[in-house]
Amino acid sequence: MPISPMTKSASVYQEIKRKILDGILEPGTHLVIKQIATEYNISDIPVREALKELSVEGLVETIPHVGSKVTGISPKKIKDMLQVRECLEPFAAELAVINADQRLIDKLESYVTEMAVAFEKNDIQKYGEINKAFHRLIIEASDNQILIDAIFDMMESEKRMRMVFQIFPSILPDSFKEHHEMLTCFQEKNPVAMRELMYVHKKRSFDKMRKYFQVEDTGPVMQREPQH
Template identity: 30%
Template sequence: MQEHAPIGADESRKAPKGTQARVVQELREAIISGVYQPEAALSEVALAEVYGTSRTPIREALKQLQVEGLVEIRPRVGTFVRRPSRREVVELFQIKEMLEGLGARLLARRGRVAELDLLDENLLQARRAVQEQDAEAYARLVHEFHDLIVRGADNTRLLDHYRQLMNQLAYHRLVVSTLSRPGRLGASLDEHRGVVEHIREKDGFGAELAMRDHVRASEREVLADPVTGGRQSREDD
C-alpha cells in the first residue's frame, strides 16, 4: 500500500512515525472499503487493540481522517465514520466527472501506452465477473479501471487530486452497494467499453464525453440508493 506522510502533531512524537503512518493508511482503507460503515462508532481503545499500538497514534490518525472528511469527532460524545450529505455526494461527483473526463481525453492523446493494454485486460476480467454475477470482483475492477484512466493521463497533479477525491467519496463502498441493482453490472461494463473504444481510436473529445456520461450514470445509481445517496442536510432542503 502507498505510504502517506505522518501527521505532524506534538503528541505524535511519542509514537514511531512509521507506526502512525501505518495506522492512518490502514484505517483509511478500512473505512473506504466498508469495514467500518457510515455512522459506526470508532473507539480509540478498540482500534488500538486492532492495530497493535497505543491510543496516541490512533487519536492522531482519527484527527487526520477528520480533515480528510472520513470521520467525525464529536466532543464528549465520540468518533464516528462520517456519512456525507446528499449535497456533498453530488458536488464530489461533479468534480469526479471533470477529473475523469480530463483523464480520458489526455490518455487518448498519448496513443498506444502501457495503460491501454492494462485496460484491455481489465475489460476481459470484468466481462467474466459480469457473466458470473460477481459484484465484489467487479467492484474491484471498477476501481482499477478508473485509476488506470487517470494514471494513463500522465499528469501527477490530476492523479493526486483524483485519489484524494476517491478517498472522500469512499468510492469502493458506493460501487459495491449500487452494483447489486438489476442490470447495473452489464450497463457499467458497456460504458467502460465505450470509453476505451474512444481512447483506442485517439478520439480525445469522444473519450471525455463517454467518461462524463459514465460518471453521471454512476452518480444516478448512487443517489437513487437510500444507503449511498447521502444524508439530508439543511442545505439540501
C-alpha cells in the same frame, strides 16, 4: 530500539484511517480509546492523538465526555464530489487517448476481456474491481499529476460508499457495452469521442448515486434497486 509515542500515534492513525476509507469501520462506529489501545498494545495517549488528527480530517467526530465515532459522508459532499468528477474524468480520458501507446491499449483490452468473464458469470464484485482498475489506468494515462491527484483523492472518499454495481445492478449491461466502446476510442485514437462517451458513462451512474443519496428533511434517503 523503543518506538516513540509519536511513531505509535502515526501508526495507529494510518491503520484507523485505512479501515475507515476501506469501509471496514462504517459510519457511526464508536471508537473506544481503551479498546484500541489494548488492540495495538499501546497506551491511551497515542490513540488520543490519532483520533484528534482524524477529527481534523473529518473522518472522526469526537464529542467531549461522550467519545469518538466514524463520521458519515454528507449528501451535500457526495453531490459536490460527483459533480466535479463528472467534469474531470472525461477530460482525463481525452488526455489518455492522446497519450496512449500500444502497451496501454493492450492492458485496457485485457481488462475488457476480464470484464466479459465477470459479466457472463454475473460476478458483480469482480466486475466492480476490474472496472475500477480500468478507470484508474485511464486516469493515470492522462499524465497530468494535478488532475490525477484530484480524481484519486475523490475516489478514496468514494470507497466509503457502496459500489455502484451492487446498488444498481441494472446498469451492468450498458456499462459493459460502453467499456467496449471506450476501448475502440483508444484503438482508433479518437479523443473527442472518448471524452463524450466518458461523460455519458459517468453521468448515468452518478445520476443514480445522486438519487440514491438524495436529501430530505429527515436526512439521506437510500433507494436500492430490487435484485432480479
